[in-house]
Amino acid sequence: MKVFLINDSSSNSNWGDRAAATALKQMIVECGGKIHGIITEDDLRYSRLFHKTTPAPEQIHQNHRIKDLIRMFLPPIMFELRKGLQRLYQNNKSGNSVYIPQTVNDFDSCAGLFLQREHSGTDCLDLIESSDVIVIHGDGCMVGNGIIPRTILFLGYLIKQYLNKKVVIVNHTTEFDHPDLYQMARKVYPLFDDVVFRDTFSVDHCNSLCRGRYCADTAFLFKPALRSEWEVISSRAGYFDVWPDTARFDPSKAYICMGGSSLFYCEGDSTHIINKYAELVKRVQKTFAGQIVLTSSDIVDQGIMRSIAQLLELPLVGLQIPVQQAVDIVGNAEAYIGGRWHPSIFALRGGTPVIPLSSKTFKMQALVQMAGLDFNASDALSLENEYDVIVDRLLSCLKQGNSLRMKLKQWAENEAEACWGNVDCLKHRSI
Structure with a gap:
């Protein structure tokens, strides 16, 4: 079974992000799945969704090695400022983030742009279309209104509505404290083939959105x-x-x-x-x-x-x-x-x-x-x-x-x- 994984958070230096994603990938493989495509957390953060090839784990490690070294010496506020400037630059320079909707009303127009094959590197779409199931690792992303949760929800919508693929979102907590993200969730969560929360509070919180269920965090595998x-x-x-x-x-x-x-x-x-x-x-x-x-x-x-x-x-x-x-x-x-x-x-x-x-x-x-x-x-x-x-x-x-x-x-x-x-x-x- 071919699996496309969205939000591989092992690209994050955080202990838990590494643990949860590593365990989830192990589970997928041990259940007979073959992960043949990945979008990392950093890909989502910087709207790098059009890899020409799917990087091998050692390549991902090498790509982030210098950045992790810099992280050790910079104050946290500097790293967060860099993220904000990067997002602003992308939005102003019409980078890949133009494909990511700001509100639920932008979903279909952004989907039209995303599905155009003229842009450079359509490996992402090719891999999704050739997958049997798309697994979204929700993690702790569904809060606020940042580019990561908006991208995840938009990709879920696009894959279900336009590509007609099986999509599940697993191992995650939700706190839809921003009205725009909540409206996106109202549109997308009923479309998912399975919704798995990692805490019972989220199950109760989202009972009006979907028929979600509780399952322990994948990090318990460690x-x-x-x-x-x-x-x-x-x-x-x-x-x-x-x-x-x-x-x-x-x-x-x-x-x-x-x-x-x-x-x-x-x-x-x-x-x-x-x-x-x-x-x-x-x-x-x-x-x-x-x-x-x-x-x-x-x-x-x-x-x-x-x-x-x-x-x-x-x-x-x-x-x-x-x-x-x-x-x-x-x-x-x-x-x-x-x-x-x-x-x-x-x-x-x-x-x-x-x-x-x-x-x-x-x-x-x-x-x-x-x-x-x-x-x-x-x-x-x-x-x-x-x-x-x-x-x-x-x-x-x-x-x-x-x-x-x-x-x-x-x-x-x-x-x-x-x-x-x-x-x-x-x-x-x-x-």
Whole structure:
């Protein structure tokens, strides 16, 4: 079965984007699918939809290597500014983004432009037309009104209405908080052959749009190593040092992981976030006698967590670490404090309790509720009002010890088996 994949988010350096897309591609292949065409997340962001050939994975890696190196040294605000300027340039210079509608009323006119074969490089359309099923990896894109969600919805419409192909959208959260994107969704979601959400909140949120269903995030497929088998190798000095970050800690001894939130970027100047978060770390250190390991799972968090790591002389597990190592680290921690969806999944997969911080959408609240943790996400932008709450929750989780860990681990293992439902469109698994 030939599969065309839209929004391969492994082009993003974010831990979770890499994990979810990698797992989804593995599932597709193990179910007998052949991925013969891909549009990456970066392709969507920059409207690069007309590859003359589909790049091999090693070519994609090479194309993004220099950019990832630049990301490590630029402040997050500079990278976001570059994205905005790139989009503005494309729109003003009549680049490929002219094919992407601004509103639902532009769908058919943009489809007419898109289907014209005169423009250079029609490999995208050729591959779509020769596919048996088009799989859209929705991920966390369906929020706001940026070019990525608009492009995804437009491609879904074009493929269903004009090319009459089977199209499914899987593994995603929706929060249609912008009226233009919501109107697009109203038009497109009823057309999809299958709609799979990664949280129950989105199912309820979209019950008026479509007959969607819940299925666990594909990232649940990643499983942490058993500490008894892992700590001998990983305890070697420098094992988790991924330049330029240093993560010197002893995994054979108790440690807590602490991470950031997608809301940190919204604040602009990060000085006060650094100070507030550093104070939270100090409060946790007074309560927990073990090690504190900071995590940077997204470019938004990187500058902030690096500053805190230097200020408090703490180990930092950085952005460039392999996904499986990140899963091993977070999944074997005593607890995870943070506002990141996928690192929280990594934690739960190993039975690590999650003390949630808020994020841009409701997804952290949804995840801890699905996992059976009776916590409201603490406001990541008002940590000074949350110190006592976070510490009390941490103490409660630590007190419950192995009984809570086993409960969370069993729930996550069930989710790992159920997450194969994301590829029900491929009928049968080949394993």
